[in-house]
Amino acid sequence: MVFTDQQDTFKLLKNGNIASAKGFQAGGLHCGLRKKKIDLGWVYSDVPAQAAGVYTTNVFQAAPLKVTQESIAKENQLQGIIVNSAIANACTGEQGLQDAYDMRKQFAETVGIEEHMAAVASTGLIGELLPMDRLQKGISQINHEEHLGAGKFETAILTTDTKEKGIAIELEIDGQTVTIGGAAKGSGMIHPNMATMLSFVTTDANIASAALHDTLKSITNKSFNMITVDGDTSTNDMVLVLANGKAGNQPLTAQHPQWNDFYQALQFVCEYLAKEIARDGEGATRLVEVQVDGAFTDESATAIAKSIISSNLVKTAIHGADANWGRIITAIGYSGQALDPDKVSVYLGEILVVENGVPAPFNEEQAKEYLLEDEVKIIAKLGDANGKATAWGCDLSYEYVRINASYRT
Template sequence: MQSVITEHIQMVKGGNVTTPKGFTAGGLHCGIKKRKLDLGWVYSEVPATAAGVYTTNQFQAPPLKVTKESISVENKLQAILVNSGVANACTGEQGLLDAYEMRNEFSKAMGVEDHLVAVASTGVIGTHLPMDRLKAGIDQIGTNEHNGAELFEMAILTTDTCIKNIAVQLEIDGKTISIGGAAKGSGMIDPNMATMLAFVTTDADVNGESLSTALKDVTNRTYNQITVDGDSSTNDMVLVMANGQADNNQLSEVHPQWEQFKNALELVCQILAKKIARDGEGATKLIEVHVQGAATEEAARKISKTIISSNLVKTAIYGTDPNWGRIVCAIGYSERPIDPDKVKVSLGPFPVVENGLPLYFDEEEATEYLMQETVEIFVDLQQGNKSAVAWGCDLTYDYVKINASYRT
């Protein structure tokens, strides 16, 4: 797939959610946090076709409920407002009223109808939004000093150590199509989905039903294939807005370049997902697990995700210990049928298991390989032709430090 993507798609240097035509963004400090930016927004000049995917946690925060309601009216959005620092989750009826008020105040400030606004929150669970500060922040939106995609990218962060953005371009119907994205996420990451937010914009004209189907499919192969710590949050969502400003013929499954567009959307989401995994709380390494030779894609996804979720695997990678036994163990408890006598495992370029049995390898060289910033694990089940990739990070002492004092 990667070769297909790179053949048609160009990365945009410095690209972000405002790379597509007709989008602006910004961020500011309204006082939810002590000092850092904590209120961000994305705005489209015209209503955009919209789709969303949401956490499967049964404690869904009020902002998700309000955003779902907005999109359900006519599958369109024109603006997104995001606060960080307070999740507005487990806040009861008052939390829901606050989420509606957040939407209403922002819709008035932007001059758009309520149902064209999405809201999102991230931060501490069980705390009510300081609505007076939030509304004061909304009143400042639109001033030049608060405009800019980088300000939005900073305003949505919690324990993240860096902003996460991307934009790509491709040609469809002779028109240049741009797709941009921004995300946050560092801990409580084990989608379906986790404490992560992702926002994707495009100036392509896309059929609403097709966009929703594509987003769900892409999410299964990207955001739902990352993990940091195995915890799924209450607030996560991925939103995509397509405003049609590129003036292409409407994209859907019957368009001859539909797969190119979908591949570009997947590339944007994959890169954002990998950036989230690499920025895991306290992480020092990105881990990529490649599973091939599976009987089904679902089995490949499940097994790769099980390996990347293993705390024993993650701590071994942190300690640069080529302990392949932990990988084999994770494969075995993945709850997917395998033939242990066919399994192959490699740590990067070092084959360590062949047909379920250990191979000789140079431990010093393998240990040196595990010191790299990106570590790859390869598994061949030799049961079929399906494959998948999952992404995660190592588990370090700093993860415990960060989460032991999260609220203080």
């Protein structure tokens, strides 16, 4: 991982996680939804936190998302989150909704908070009912000390992910130390407009829920909504952020002199988690970053970046370390965006492969070597105006097919 000059305003915490911010705890345990892996996780703040969420745009929104939105709608606050993996509780009708309510109720009672202060999230197979007996037995054990630990939470929320995804950073605001931590899971059904992904961010910053909500929405569009693994937008995607104010800074608003520092720090955490999801995409062997600039608008650049990062042909070419720039050009061309084809230049990292719409001579061996690196950058310079965007994804491998040809069995 390479950190850029953004670090000037904040500091990355070694082993930082979703429980790094003051007043937060997290944990996980095995309740039997999966054979062995921890499958039930929770986050808890010892005081009520301002809360905001963004949710999948899929018409078939899963039951837990409905319940979570109801919780937040009440007072724009949350104090805890309960999450299970293995079963998504999506397309489960009335019974599924009731199960999500029951999950929320029992969790709230167990940790001693009001029902509407609890959020519920699920991820896994669609269309199966939760085995509530196992889940309830699990929730009843949440307070046992041996289940505490952000690492356990990070594990509990994973499905086909191959590794845990957590981070925390620190910055000073009003002379107070503010911490922002987070955890996330991917890794299939990942596509802009909320990946199949759950992401939870906690901070002890003092910030009102309206500002928190606007910030989350704006940052999500530049981070979680800019990643793709396979173009499929799930029924369960959700990002929640909780801010419990324990850092003691002056309330953060756009007028606060350090607003930008906070915004950038939160963006860094979300971008980090989004990239980790893309990097750990099903079957992925490397992270691909697509940078588009010179588009007529930022929206247009966004559409073009998503078109490139979503192309199966681009993704397989990168998997094969094949500098097949024709596929990049093709994906730009079918993005549906206005652009002058004769002004388009394309780089693989620093290697110019297309200049003003026609091939540039380049060293194939050098390009192949570059494409074998862990992180690959595709840069498209359109030369039309100043619109720009960045998107992240991964290569498409045999392993992706293997995982998804038999996910249920």
